Amino acid sequence: MPIWVNDNQFHIETSRTSYIFSLYKNRYLTHLYWGKKLSSDANLSYIPTEFIYSRPNATHVPVDETNRVFVSDLAMEFSVVGGGDYATPTLHARYADNSTVTELSFEGYMVYEGKRDISPMPSTYSEGDAQTLEIYLRDKRSNLKVTLLYTVFCKYDAICRSIIYKNESQDDIYLLSAQSATVDISGTNYEMLHLCGDWARERHIERIPVNHARCVIDSKRGMSGHMENPFIALLEKNAGEYMGEVFGFSLVYSGSFTASAEGTSCGKTRVTMGINDFNFEWRLASGEEFMTPEVVMAYSPCGLSRMSGIYHRLYRDKLCRGRYRGALRPMLINNWEGTTFDFDEKKLIDIAREGADLGLELFVLDDGWFAKRNGACSLGDWYVNTDKLPRGLEYLAKEVNALGMKFGLWFEPEMISPDSDLYRAHPDWCVHAKGRRRTENRSQLVLDISREEVREYILDTITKVLQSANIEYVKWDCNRTLTETSSMEQPHRYVIGLYKMLDTLTTRFPDILFESCAGGGGRFDPGILCYMPQTWTSDNTDPIARLAIQYGTSIVYPPITMGSHVGSIAVGMAGENQFLNTCAMAAMSGNFGYELDLNLFSEAEKAQAKSYVDLYRKIRPTIQYGEFYRLESPFEGDNVSWMFVDSDRAVLFTFQTKKMINGEERRVKLRGLDENALYEYNGERRTGAELMLAGVGIALERYEYASRCRVYEVIKK
Numbered sequence: 001m002p003i004w005v006n007d008n009q010f011h012i013e014t015s016r017t018s019y020i021f022s023l024y025k026n027r028y029l030t031h032l033y034w035g036k037k038l039s040s041d042a043n044l045s046y047i048p049t050e051f052i053y054s055r056p057n058a059t060h061v062p063v064d065e066t067n068r069v070f071v072s073d074l075a076m077e078f079s080v081v082g083g084g085d086y087a088t089p090t091l092h093a094r095y096a097d098n099s100t101v102t103e104l105s106f107e108g109y110m111v112y113e114g115k116r117d118i119s120p121m122p123s124t125y126s127e128g129d130a131q132t133l134e135i136y137l138r139d140k141r142s143n144l145k146v147t148l149l150y151t152v153f154c155k156y157d158a159i160c161r162s163i164i165y166k167n168e169s170q171d172d173i174y175l176l177s178a179q180s181a182t183v184d185i186s187g188t189n190y191e192m193l194h195l196c197g198d199w200a201r202e203r204h205i206e207r208i209p210v211n212h213a214r215c216v217i218d219s220k221r222g223m224s225g226h227m228e229n230p231f232i233a234l235l236e237k238n239a240g241e242y243m244g245e246v247f248g249f250s251l252v253y254s255g256s257f258t259a260s261a262e263g264t265s266c267g268k269t270r271v272t273m274g275i276n277d278f279n280f281e282w283r284l285a286s287g288e289e290f291m292t293p294e295v296v297m298a299y300s301p302c303g304l305s306r307m308s309g310i311y312h313r314l315y316r317d318k319l320c321r322g323r324y325r326g327a328l329r330p331m332l333i334n335n336w337e338g339t340t341f342d343f344d345e346k347k348l349i350d351i352a353r354e355g356a357d358l359g360l361e362l363f364v365l366d367d368g369w370f371a372k373r374n375g376a377c378s379l380g381d382w383y384v385n386t387d388k389l390p391r392g393l394e395y396l397a398k399e400v401n402a403l404g405m406k407f408g409l410w411f412e413p414e415m416i417s418p419d420s421d422l423y424r425a426h427p428d429w430c431v432h433a434k435g436r437r438r439t440e441n442r443s444q445l446v447l448d449i450s451r452e453e454v455r456e457y458i459l460d461t462i463t464k465v466l467q468s469a470n471i472e473y474v475k476w477d478c479n480r481t482l483t484e485t486s487s488m489e490q491p492h493r494y495v496i497g498l499y500k501m502l503d504t505l506t507t508r509f510p511d512i513l514f515e516s517c518a519g520g521g522g523r524f525d526p527g528i529l530c531y532m533p534q535t536w537t538s539d540n541t542d543p544i545a546r547l548a549i550q551y552g553t554s555i556v557y558p559p560i561t562m563g564s565h566v567g568s569i570a571v572g573m574a575g576e577n578q579f580l581n582t583c584a585m586a587a588m589s590g591n592f593g594y595e596l597d598l599n600l601f602s603e604a605e606k607a608q609a610k611s612y613v614d615l616y617r618k619i620r621p622t623i624q625y626g627e628f629y630r631l632e633s634p635f636e637g638d639n640v641s642w643m644f645v646d647s648d649r650a651v652l653f654t655f656q657t658k659k660m661i662n663g664e665e666r667r668v669k670l671r672g673l674d675e676n677a678l679y680e681y682n683g684e685r686r687t688g689a690e691l692m693l694a695g696v697g698i699a700l701e702r703y704e705y706a707s708r709c710r711v712y713e714v715i716k717k
């Protein structure tokens with residue numbers, strides 16, 4: 001069992017790490033250690049450090065009358081308001097007497113095989129390969145019961161934490177902040193890595209020093225958003241891709257979140273993560289429970305690469321669900337960038353036919369197929385526009401199927417256009433604050449899916465469409481955020497409503513492949529991946545921009561989850577300037593497809609486009625289910641490279657993003673190979689050691705254009 005208790009210390013062990021905390025003085029849950037695996041008889045009872053006469057108890061609160069240990073020296077696993085811990089609390093609650101002080105006592109623990117269902121929150125799941133520790137605490141005065149959950153996926157090196165708050169009193173309790181996890185890590189010399197950006201430049205990597213400040217990232221938008229991702233890592237200052245300690249925190253949640261790292265004056269850095277407490281207040285009525293979303297924690301003693309590998313494997317195997325979890329994802333052709341709203345049956349079938357000729361496997365009909373949708377209207381009216389598609393979806397799907405391809409369809413189910421039949425019938429169904437302006441964005445409003453009748457309507461109408469034709473893929477889009485909400489509970493209730501809908505729909509249609517999208521990658525988070533195993537990474541299909549976006553995304557998310565297409569920007573770009581090639585190499589580094597009017601390609605371009613489909617078919621298992629290694633970062637220079645490795649084959653991609661004459665030697669050291677094995681690389685046989693330690697030289701050609709890239713297969717002999 002990877003969880004045991006010894007001398008009041010709770011030990012959680014993964015295959016390569018130990019996580020230890022204790023019950024200190026029967027009152028505090030104190031964090032003792034998280035790092036490389038210790039021996040199973042490790043005893044850390046000498047922590048916390050005593051301060052004999054050297055801490056004045058006028059500024060620090062002693063834990064008892066001996067004045068030797070102070071609250072601010074305890075590394076907390078759970079922190080409350082009151083009692084002398086002044087860093088960010090895990091829980092901030094208001095009780096019937098208006099007090100916000102919480103005083104928890106320990107009531108026991110339980111260890112068991114498996115993992116508790118924390119629905120309505122989505123989460124990682126166990127298939128006989130996880131164990132859980134539950135710790136029970138109680139605020140006796142208010143009768144608030146707190147259950148801390150720690151699930152360990154031993155083989156995956158990951159620990160998942162969440163908290164359940166249960167009101168066991170007769171009165172209401174108000175949760176003002178109910179975070180998912182607190183960890184105090186020893187030392188204050190860390191940096192915080194986060195993934196920031198905006199529309200069309202999602203998940204760029206930024207590192208900021210934490211030291212003694214409180215560094216916070218958050219979203220207040222009602223969805224995780226383009227600007228920040230629900231992830232942070234704490235890094236030793238010298239840590240990099242392959243060296244140094246890294247502590248990763250990833251939140252399985254799609255709504256407004258917060259994550260902070262805060263260095264304290266007493267030498268600890270506190271990480272706190274959970275639902276954003278800004279504009280949040282949750283009434284917990286008598287007998288009710290509140291589930292916080294799960295935080296997935298990953299430790300690496302040797303840089304970001306190992307941490308990413310932990311997330312990639314765990315999210316691919318234990319977060320993504322359903323038929324497509326372990327299945328190769330189809331190469332698709334999507335019409336959006338090619339046609340936008342301007343299409344008819346013939347145009348679509350022409351594109352699909354070209355796609356079939358290239359060997360693509362799925363045709364996706366994007367926005368504009370329903371009601372009067374030719375621009376900013378009709379969201380909510382999910383019936384076919386018979387002007388554009390007189391023979392309906394069934395006919396179209398049949399035609400596409402006859403070409404040997406699957407048929408997929410775009411929806412934006414959470415939205416309502418003011419100019420729609422639905423809005424005219426139900427003007428109160430949108431998220432709004434009574435008597436306030438309803439801010440339109442992209443000329444649309446958001447449906448209040450915290451309401452059951454609204455959810456039922458959406459589910460019914462979408463179900464009818466999905467049953468009306470052979471639809472095997474759905475792109476679920478969401479193109480705006482929440483603005484005026486009616487209460488401080490509504491944003492979280494909205495997210496719960498979303499998860500309920502997705503749960504129902506994915507259960508009802510287990511064979512459909514769902515891909516999420518939010519104005520590109522505005523909701524690329526683990527919560528959404530529980531239901532939809534792939535996400536459209538960004539609306540930006542410029543390949544050089546994509547390198548940074550995909551590189552940043554890969555810090556947490558495996559390439560199989562990243563929709564990445566050759567966009568219409570590639571039309572007219574074959575040949576000498578290599579641009580089409582760069583587009584294809586970037587797109588092949590994820591879940592590959594085309595998104596343009598293939599009829600606009602010249603014959604030469606079509607031939608080139610087909611060669612990428614053929615190549616991707618060959619390397620797809622390695623790209624989608626292999627290990628991913630970042631080699632050269634777009635955030636550090638003009639050369640970018642990465643590779644994918646599985647047991648018998650590796651694929652190396654190298655990009656040069658700036659034109660260069662007479663440059664420095666470029667040598668790339670491969671990763672993840674077997675040192676002693678023999679590989680075929682670039683027509684020659686080399687040992688894994690040669691390829692990894694000495695590296696491979698990337699030819700520098702003189703060229704006139706601003707991009708050059710190559711793909712190399714490395715085959716084990």
Ligand code: GLA
Pocket residue numbers: 336366367410477479517518519520536539
């Ligand atoms: C969003 C998506 C695009 C496309 C359009 C359609 O912007 O990110 O991929 O589906 O909506 O309106």
